[in-house]
Every structure is written in C-alpha cells, then in structure tokens.
Amino acid sequence: MDLGYFGRYAVVTGGTSGIGLATARLLLAEGAHVAICGRDEARLAAARQALGNVLALRCDVLDKVQVARFAQAVAAWCGGRLDLLVNNAGQGRVSTFADTSDDEWQQELQLKFFSQVLPTRAMLPLLLAAETPAIIAVNSLLALQPESHMVATSAARAGVQSLMKSLAREFAPRIRVNSILLGLVDSGQWQRRFAAREDKAQDRAGWYGALARNKGIPLQRLGEPEEAARAILFLGSPAASYITGASLEVSGGVSRHI
Numbered sequence: 001m002d003l004g005y006f007g008r009y010a011v012v013t014g015g016t017s018g019i020g021l022a023t024a025r026l027l028l029a030e031g032a033h034v035a036i037c038g039r040d041e042a043r044l045a046a047a048r049q050a051l052g053n054v055l056a057l058r059c060d061v062l063d064k065v066q067v068a069r070f071a072q073a074v075a076a077w078c079g080g081r082l083d084l085l086v087n088n089a090g091q092g093r094v095s096t097f098a099d100t101s102d103d104e105w106q107q108e109l110q111l112k113f114f115s116q117v118l119p120t121r122a123m124l125p126l127l128l129a130a131e132t133p134a135i136i137a138v139n140s141l142l143a144l145q146p147e148s149h150m151v152a153t154s155a156a157r158a159g160v161q162s163l164m165k166s167l168a169r170e171f172a173p174r175i176r177v178n179s180i181l182l183g184l185v186d187s188g189q190w191q192r193r194f195a196a197r198e199d200k201a202q203d204r205a206g207w208y209g210a211l212a213r214n215k216g217i218p219l220q221r222l223g224e225p226e227e228a229a230r231a232i233l234f235l236g237s238p239a240a241s242y243i244t245g246a247s248l249e250v251s252g253g254v255s256r257h258i
C-alpha cells in the first residue's frame, strides 16, 4: 500500500529520540520532507547526523515564543503548506497521589495539554493550506486504563483524548485528527529507567523481560519505537483518509477494556 507521503511535509515534535526519531526516519524513507524539534542541542545534532536531510531546530514545545519561532521556520521551509503534524514531545511522570505536589500536578497538566495545544495552534494556518492535512497526538493507554503509580500522567492523558475528539470535530472536514495509545515502548524513557535500576547486576534482557512479565503484556515484550512509528505513519497518511477522531492502541495487547 502506498501511504502517499512522497513530497509531503511533516513536523514531528520531540523528534530527537525514541518514537519521534523513528517516525522521522520512516517518513524520510517514504519520501517525505521532515522537520523535527527538541530542547537539547546535542541530541538535535545527533539526530541531524543520523537522519541526514532533515530540518532539526531547538524548540521547547511548552514555550510559546519558541514554538512561534519554530512555526515560522517551518513555514519558510515548507512553502506555507504542512501535511502532517505529529505532537509527540513529552515524557511520563511516575508518582502516586501521595507523592505528587500541586506544582507537579501543574507541570504534568501543562506538559500533556500544551505540548498538543501550542504546536497545533502555531501550525494550524500551515495545515489549513495543505490538501489533505492530518494531526497525530502521541498519547498513552493510561488515558483509558489509569495506573495509580502514574496518577497525574493518567489523568492528563484522559484529558488529551478528550481534546483530540473535540479537535477532530472542530477541524473536520479540513484536518483529520487521530491519536495513538501506547503501552510500553522501548525508548529513551525506558532506557533511562533501566540505567537507574536498583539491581545493577540485572542485565538488559532480564530487566526488560521482567518488566514485560510484570505488566502482563500478552506479546511478552516492550514495543519498538518503529512499531509505534508505523501506526503514526498510517494514521497520518492519505491512506487513512476516512479516519478521524480515532485512536489506535499500540500496546502488545495489554489493554483489557472492550
């Protein structure tokens, strides 16, 4: 199936690591022009080198001024027409209600909502100028299946699902808006948690294997970034032309709701 990306323009926020980097790589392989952003200059430089022909700019998606500057650079780069925006930048917060301060709640809600709101608002004129534009929110299964050890992330994720549904209706029929709901994907976040493991004698295979067993993942492993990226590419492509307001689970079967 031809996903129809050849010659199209795509922006991936948080494209310097994990799922964002894998998404940028697949989009380039499909013949798209790709722009990414991230906060860390060294990671941006590494991504530039790994990806080759990519527009890679420093931008914190929670900073309105930086997002406006990024959108301006993207507008000049894509000739004012953007086909795909992947709102991927972010990370999860591991904390229970007892462990989460009011400030941490504010930070988490800010991260989850405004990493969608600010890039979407800034890129909207560019998306509206494209023929068949799409937005993808990279979200988590926690939106539907909350975990008490990630209480703030879970609540915020549910809110993002609601936001996506509203945007899908408000932007129809011009822009399709969909989300992917991730389970556990082996990316920068999990690599950092592995590096910080208590039992340093445990090797990578053992640690990841135990994680998959503890989480009861039917496919018995974490997902690879590219497996999430493939779902993003499909939903964001003209091949998914009749899909909007939908969410696709990429979780190795870990979800238990119907």
Ligand code: NDP
Pocket (backbone or CB within 6 Å): 013, 014, 015, 016, 017, 018, 019, 020, 037, 038, 039, 040, 041, 043, 059, 060, 061, 062, 088, 089, 090, 091, 092, 138, 139, 140, 141, 182, 183, 184, 185, 186, 187, 188, 189, 190
């Ligand atoms: P990584 O840590 O590997 O990648 C996160 C990317 O986002 C990096 O490029 C990082 O770069 C960037 N980023 C983070 N915060 C900002 C910011 N404020 N502004 C701009 N860029 C930012 O993690 P993943 O690939 O796993 O994460 C991708 C998305 O998937 C995240 O939103 C995450 O919450 C979500 N997700 C992941 C799951 C998983 O199991 N991996 C599960 C559920 C959801 P830099 O730090 O340099 O800014």
